[in-house]
Amino acid sequence: MARDSTATDGPANDIPDRLIAAAVAMLAEEGPSAIKARAVAARAGMSSMVVYNYFGGVPELLSAVEDHGFDQLGQAFAEVGASDDPVADLFTMALTTLSYARANPHLYDAMFGLSTRATYRPTSAKGERRAGHSPAFNTAYAHVVEAATRLGSVGGLAVEDPRAAAGALWSFVHGYIALELSQHFAEFADPVRQVLVPMGVTFCVGLGADHASALASHETALRRAWHPGP
Template structure:
């Protein structure tokens, strides 16, 4: 029998967290097509009305699931911490994000609003895509901006606009991840070394980095992250 969860919401009862965990599991095991109020509720051992009572509907639930993903990535970025080499820090963040996307491809899709299913795409109250605007995303992305600032402060690179530099780096990394998840790099033996790493080195050279030191910094990041 499904659990009775018709009582008033309480921040300490863990129901929201259980629904988020159930959704993450459904995404991992069955894909986005499985994410419906009744299937999420059944996965969590509850009645489907709980989804509406606690989130308002599936789009709002998916917003919370996306936030959960960004919180996890933000925590991983925080563990990386600033080092004496901001180039290594940034590429470590890139590889950490790639590892997360490989392990959670459908969740990554949800986090970045890539799905075309209207009932699945994260949205705002105005019906716009929400990815990139939530506090959870902002907190995670702040680590990228801070590392981009360090490129100019103590990395010896020319960074006139850290926000623009962070945006360029973020775009290159997530463009690569999107293509990799879609199997566009199947002809490469090691696409990370053959595509992602050279792309990062080239961007750093464009900001004034020495080619050899830029390559060494990227290689150091590869030694820090175990990719699945």
């Protein structure tokens, strides 16, 4: 039996986190159609009214779930750090994003709305798509922009506008991820090496990188992302 919204095991400020955790778990197990106020609240051991009391409704709860995902992605980007090879750093972030999407496909779709037709597309009061205005999104994306900036300042590439360079990288990486999640690369034995790496190398060569050095940096990223450690 669902508990009353005032009956909790912890402090009141723990309730939003418990609801988000329940929604994330249900999203992973059942997909976006499972995210209903009553179901999420029951999973968290509460009454459905807590969803409305703390979030306003299911779309707002899903916005908080998206922010949870961007917080995790931002933390993963921060762990990549900044080496003396910004190309490797950027591609390590790309592979980190791919790993996150593979492990959390429904959450990834809720965050970016790319791989499937999600039930909810949260918007602001002005009708804007919310992700580009979310502080959690912006914090995560700032790591990408900073790394793109270092392509010029450290890597010596021709980066006139780091935000445009970051946007171009962001576009082809998420395009690849959306297609991979939709099984469009089934004919490739290793689509990351056969499709994603060549795109990344071509992107860097377009900014003035030597092909061999760009490829070496991508190989470094593959080792860092797939086999982390000393």
